[in-house]
Amino acid sequence: MLPFRQVDVFSAEPWLGNPLAVVHDADALTDDQMAAFARWTNLSETTFLCAPTDPRADYRVRIWTTGGELPFAGHPTIGSAHAWLEAGGEPRGEVVVQECGAGLVDVRRSPRLGFAAPPPRRSGPVEPDLRARVVRGLGISHAAVEDMAWVDNGPGWVGVDLGTAQAVVDVTPDLAAFTDLKVCVLGRWDDQSAEDLGTDIEVRAFYADGSDFGEDPVTGSANAGLAQWLIGMGALPDSYVARQGSVIGRDGRVHVEAVDGEVWVSGDAVTRISGTVDL
Structure with missing residues (x-):
């Protein structure tokens, strides 16, 4: 029996x-055991905390979806750091240092848990044929796209700027056209709406693997990639709050801040289930 936690990430509610x-x-778990349990939980990600192999790291995490292992993902980074600290983990320094497939990731503890966005694996313009597929998959027109770029920091995201938050909320994906795309979309609320909602930006993230389609409730990696792209272009401020999940009954809040050229993505994390699991 191994200790187990289920953590709600990017919401205090x-x-x-x-x-x-x-x-x-x-x-001691094998890849097959990890993959089987990740499929069984049927969550967007399941993580497994292990001893680090890099002496600079406090722990090592392996991140699994129902379809395979990821080198990095955002909400698993914050949730895993929370679980490790709650279980008595003591970091060597001011920040928690996580080892994962993408390398070492710093996780700060204050004012809330947040990770330093890893360097993009792929950035820049999207190829014309892929751009056309993304537009079809989102069920929008080419004219609706203000900008599009690779924002891949591990999972494979393509970022789409739709200008307004309402345009993001109104997206109705074409499931048949989505195939194997991973797309995150972003738009801005006007000042009054931002004040009323307590958020500046609306984000949604869609993924498909050819046989399954889903909308992720709240996505740290997508928010990190979007911030690196659009803050770097001057299209977003250095500090803002993004909302994600509102269309599917969630209300996540992602706090984004750029400091000295480094993007930090932060959010609340609360353990909702704890116990043991027999693997």
């Missing part, structure tokens, strides 16, 4: 964030 399954002391 119950059941409004993105749930993450976390298995502690997972060094």
